[in-house]
Amino acid sequence: xxxxxxSKPSHKDAEFEEANKHFEAxxxxxxxxxxxxxxxxxGTIGGSSATxxxxxxxxxxxxxxxxxxxxxxxxxxxxxxxxxxxxxxxNYLDALGLTHETLRPANYCEIGCRLGYxxxxxxxxxxxxxxxxxxxxxLTAPTRLFNTTSDSFFARDDxxxxxxxxxxxxxxxxxxxxxxxxxxxxxLEKHASPDSVIVIDDLLPQHMDYAxxxxxxxxxxxxxxxxxxxxRHYRPDLDIRVYDVDMKGFGLVTRLDPSSDVLTxxxxxxxxxxxxxxxxxxxxxxxxxxxxxxxxxxxxxDLGIIAAQRATKASMxxxxxxxxxxxxRRPRLSVIICAYEMAREAPRTILSATAPYQKGLRxxxxxxxxxxxxxxxxxxxxxxxPNAQIVRAPDPRQSPVFALNWAAREIxxxxxxxxAIDGARIFSERLIDESVKAHGRMEDAFVFSLSWHxxxxxxxxxxxxxxxxxxxxxxxxxxRWPDESDGLFGISVFAGSSSSGFFGGITESNSxxxxxxxxxxxxxxxxxxxxxxxxxxxxxxxxxYVTRPDARNVCLLSEGTFHQVHDSVATSGKNRWEAFASxxxxxxxxxxxxxxxxxxxxxxxxxxxxPFFLQSLQG
Numbered sequence: 001x002x003x004x005x006x007s008k009p010s011h012k013d014a015e016f017e018e019a020n021k022h023f024e025a026x027x028x029x030x031x032x033x034x035x036x037x038x039x040x041x042x043g044t045i046g047g048s049s050a051t052x053x054x055x056x057x058x059x060x061x062x063x064x065x066x067x068x069x070x071x072x073x074x075x076x077x078x079x080x081x082x083x084x085x086x087x088x089x090x091n092y093l094d095a096l097g098l099t100h101e102t103l104r105p106a107n108y109c110e111i112g113c114r115l116g117y118x119x120x121x122x123x124x125x126x127x128x129x130x131x132x133x134x135x136x137x138x139l140t141a142p143t144r145l146f147n148t149t150s151d152s153f154f155a156r157d158d159x160x161x162x163x164x165x166x167x168x169x170x171x172x173x174x175x176x177x178x179x180x181x182x183x184x185x186x187x188l189e190k191h192a193s194p195d196s197v198i199v200i201d202d203l204l205p206q207h208m209d210y211a212x213x214x215x216x217x218x219x220x221x222x223x224x225x226x227x228x229x230x231x232r233h234y235r236p237d238l239d240i241r242v243y244d245v246d247m248k249g250f251g252l253v254t255r256l257d258p259s260s261d262v263l264t265x266x267x268x269x270x271x272x273x274x275x276x277x278x279x280x281x282x283x284x285x286x287x288x289x290x291x292x293x294x295x296x297x298x299x300x301x302d303l304g305i306i307a308a309q310r311a312t313k314a315s316m317x318x319x320x321x322x323x324x325x326x327x328x329r330r331p332r333l334s335v336i337i338c339a340y341e342m343a344r345e346a347p348r349t350i351l352s353a354t355a356p357y358q359k360g361l362r363x364x365x366x367x368x369x370x371x372x373x374x375x376x377x378x379x380x381x382x383x384x385x386p387n388a389q390i391v392r393a394p395d396p397r398q399s400p401v402f403a404l405n406w407a408a409r410e411i412x413x414x415x416x417x418x419x420a421i422d423g424a425r426i427f428s429e430r431l432i433d434e435s436v437k438a439h440g441r442m443e444d445a446f447v448f449s450l451s452w453h454x455x456x457x458x459x460x461x462x463x464x465x466x467x468x469x470x471x472x473x474x475x476x477x478x479x480r481w482p483d484e485s486d487g488l489f490g491i492s493v494f495a496g497s498s499s500s501g502f503f504g505g506i507t508e509s510n511s512x513x514x515x516x517x518x519x520x521x522x523x524x525x526x527x528x529x530x531x532x533x534x535x536x537x538x539x540x541x542x543x544x545y546v547t548r549p550d551a552r553n554v555c556l557l558s559e560g561t562f563h564q565v566h567d568s569v570a571t572s573g574k575n576r577w578e579a580f581a582s583x584x585x586x587x588x589x590x591x592x593x594x595x596x597x598x599x600x601x602x603x604x605x606x607x608x609x610x611p612f613f614l615q616s617l618q619g
Contacts, residue, residue, distance in 0.1 A: 089246040090296040092201055096171060097121045099252075102303040103197060103310070105169035108141075111150045111184050112173035112201075119143065125389070127163070129153050129174075135378045138394040142369070142411055144384050150174050154187035164386045166193035166258075173201040176222025177213060179274055182230060186263050189256050195310050196256055203228060203242050204249025204293060208284060221248060225287050226279040230270060233279075234262055241302065244293040254306060331387070333366040333436050333513065334414030336407045338400040339423025340373040344469060345564040347381055348476075349420075352427040354385045357482055360433025363387045369411055370423065371403045398532045401525035408524055418513035421525075421538045425451070425510045425561035428606075429485045435513045438554040438602050444518060446545040448509035449556040450502065451495035453563045454488065458496050463565065472565050488562045489608030494615070495563060497539075501616025502557060502601070507594055508542045510561045522548060528587045535580040536592055546597040558603035 100108070100121050113119040113128035116135035126143045128135075129150050144162075146153050153159065170188045172181055181200065188198055202221035205211040210221045228251065231238055239255040263270070273279060281287045294302070335353055339346045350370060355363045368388040372379040374396025381390060391411060393403035400421055408417050416439050418432065431449060438447040454472055455462045479487025494501065497508045514522075522544065529537035546553050584592045605613055 090243075090299070091246050092248050092250055093118060093121070095243065095245045095250045095296070095299060096199060098300060099169070099197070099199060099303060102300070102307050103169060104307070105197070107163075107165060107167065108169045108171075109163075109167045109188065110171045110173070111188075112171075112175070113145070114173075118171060118173065124168075133378075135392065138396070139392040140394045140410075142389040142391050144389055145378065145380055147380055150180075150184050150187065154191075158383075159191070161386055162384075163191055167191050167196055168193070169197050169199070171199045171201065176202055176215075176220055176224050178223045178226040178230070178279070179271055181224045181227045182263070182267075182270065185227065185231070185253070186267075189260070190258055192256050192258055194256055194258070196254075197306065198253040198256065200224070200227065200251035200253065202248050203251045204244065204247075204288065204291060205284065206247055208282075211287075219247070223280060225249070225281075225291070226274065229279045229290060230273075234266055234270070235260070242291045242293045243296055243299050245296060249291070249293060250299075252302070252306075331365060331367040331414045333416040333418055333432060333439075334408070334412035335366060335368045335418045335420065335432065336404055336412060337368070337370045337420040337423045338373055338403050339370055339375070339379055340396075340400065341375050342423050342566060343375075343377060343379065345424035345566050346370065346379055348426050348482075348564065349423050350381050350384070350388060351482060352429075353432070354388050357429055357485070358427070358432050359429050361436060365436070366432055367413060369407050371400075371407045373397070373400050373403045397530070399527075399530045399534045399537065401527050401529055401534050401537045405524040405527065408519060415516050416513055417516060417519055418511060419525075420510050420561070421534060422510050422563065424564045424566050426454075426481075426488065426564065427511065427561055428488075428559040431511055431556070431559040431561070434556050434559050434603055435511075438556070439513065439515060441602075442552045442554065442600075443515060445552050445554045446512065446514055446518070447554045447556065448506075448512040448542070449560045450498040450506060451508075451510050451561050451563060452489070452492035452498070453495050454492050455565065457493060458499075459563065459565050460496070467565060469565055486606050486608040489606065489612070492562055494612065498560075502555065502613065503616050505595070505597060508539045510538070510563070511559075512542065512545075514545065518545075526587070529583065531576075531580055531583055536584045539592065540584065543593075543595040546599070547595050551597065553597055553599035555599045555601050556603050557601050557605050558609070 096118055100123065105124055107124050108122040108126040109129070110119050110122075110126065111129050113130045113133050113135070116128070116133070116137045116139060119126060119128045119135070120137045120139055122139075122141045122143070124141055126139070126141050128139075128143060128145045129148065130145075131147060131149050133145060133147065135145070156162070167188055170192065172184045172188070174180055174184055185198060185200070189196075192198070202224040205221040205225065207217075209217055210219055211223055211225060212220075213223055215222075228240060228242060231240055231253070237255065237257060237260075238253055241252045243250045243252070281290060337346075337349060337353065339349070342349075350368065351357055353368045363385060364387060366387065368385075370379065370381075370388070370390045371393050372390060373393045378392060379390055381388075384390065389411075391407065393406065395402065395406075397403070404419055404421065408419075416436065418435055420427075428449075435447050438445050453459045453462075454475060455467050457465075457467075459467065475491045476488075479491055481487055498506045500506055525534070525537050525541050529535045529540070545551065581592055
């Protein structure tokens with residue numbers, strides 16, 4: 001017997017959570033079982049009493065439905081964990097996953113992403129909209145999260161710029177009231193293409209108390225089901241199919257018309273009809289009679305037909321097809337920043353790495369990828385530019401090296417890769433432009449800049465003396481950053497690794513760049529470094545590249561990064577060098593040695609950097 005979860009293990013936690021809600025909400029109604037307690041499932045299955053420790057993916061007794069009962073997917077397959085996948089009822093995650101796999105959309109938009117289980121199914125650039133999301137799973141696709149209502153999101157003046165391209169696949173699972181679902185559909189269709197697909201959840205409530213306009217049960221579909229008769233009445237041009245997916249139902253809407261104004265013109269009348277009780281049904285049977293749900297085993301075939309139609313139309317119109325904005329121009333450079341628990345610091349870093357702060361390059365010439373390495377509260381950023389994205393590392397670890405390598409290999413599109421291992425570093429305003437110029441002169445260059453610490457001393461010294469976020473915020477405001485970008489030099493000192501100055505040979509950089517060819521040839525960060533913050537991983541990769549045979553190293557004289565104080569190795573006041581050095585020696589069989597190397601210099605020093613040049617010359 002194959003394991004129920006062998007093909008989609010990520011669904012298990014989501015279904016298990018739904019299972020607990022199902023038990024709490026329904027007692028023994030709707031399926032033959034008792035409340036879930038003490039991590040055991042107790043109920044009448046297959047005509048006899050059964051008790052199963054939960055979950056048991058393999059080796060447990062196979063459960064079947066007692067004659068006359070319809071055992072729900074959560075009770076029979078999720079909790080027992082031993083029902084063959086082909087025998088259990090299809091749930092909404094299965095259906096949505098199948099939709100992604102079959103249609104292979106160019107992008108994805110989800111309204112109501114909440115815990116992230118359905119959003120995590122996307123393998124393409126995605127947008128999640130929810131005013132109260134609590135993402136609990138890794139989002140492996142490039143994803144932008146918006147902590148707002150869908151109405152507010154689509155009311156933005158820059159929504160088209162944020163989307164970048166017509167929405168290709170969308171999922172409506174927002175507030176479970178029909179008027180909200182209707183507005184979500186209207187907004188999504190307006191920003192879609194005729195070949196796009198909109199999926200709607202919560203169309204087939206199993207009990208009428210699930211379908212109330214006020215939430216009285218844990219499981220709540222609201223009156224979203226009323227959207228289907230409304231659309232069928234006002235928009236007969238749409239192709240609407242509802243599938244008998246367990247507990248909630250699953251709707252597919254195709255043959256969209258983004259130019260249609262029928263719903264907009266009639267919205268006032270529709271809203272009045274909703275308030276008057278029109279488009280509602282008194283029983284579950286009446287809802288199903290109107291919906292005429294299709295069997296779930298037809299979903300795969302229907303999706304295959306839709307996919308073929310989309311592919312055929314795309315092929316016929318290939319000479320006129322509009323390519324999504326995200327892939328219109330391949331960026332020359334990808335900035336990869338790793339962040340962990342940096343809700344205060346990362347927004348400044350993102351601002352400094354994107355336009356209009358970054359000067360000299362068009363925004364479509366580079367991209368910024370911020371990898372959230374498992375923060376307890378997922379990192380967000382208001383008004384994230386179209387060329388920037390925040391992604392969650394798929395396997396967060398205390399060392400950032402895996403997250404950086406993963407983003408470089410799986411997400412970054414640029415032929416040049418710029419790494420920033422510490423997401424608390426503010427970029428100088430032409431760092432990206434100067435890096436691109438250096439690679440234009442020397443294709444195989446290793447390009448790096450020096451690092452500064454904001455504050456009167458290096459932060460390992462200043463933090464024990466009372467320096468902290470409040471003082472630092474005041475300093476940054478005092479120099480009028482970001483309006484006066486060079487002001488940061490006046491409130492900063494060389495970082496310890498850059499204390500030898502421009503001409504003494506630094507030991508690491510928080511902003512170095514290499515070509516993808518070099519990355520593939522010499523490797524990324526060494527993933528054997530498992531210490532918090534990466535230990536000496538950043539020093540090791542710097543040493544490896546600057547000392548390689550025929551290395552052409554370029555030091556940027558006019559640019560750098562500024563470290564903001566936060567709870568990190570650099571600012572904790574604790575000297576962890578001994579532990580890090582031991583890890584290095586265990587990996588390489590010898591101690592870390594400071595590199596000796598030659599480099600070229602590029603750029604004209606800024607006025608604010610003069611004291612640091614004098615310090616470098618004197619050092």
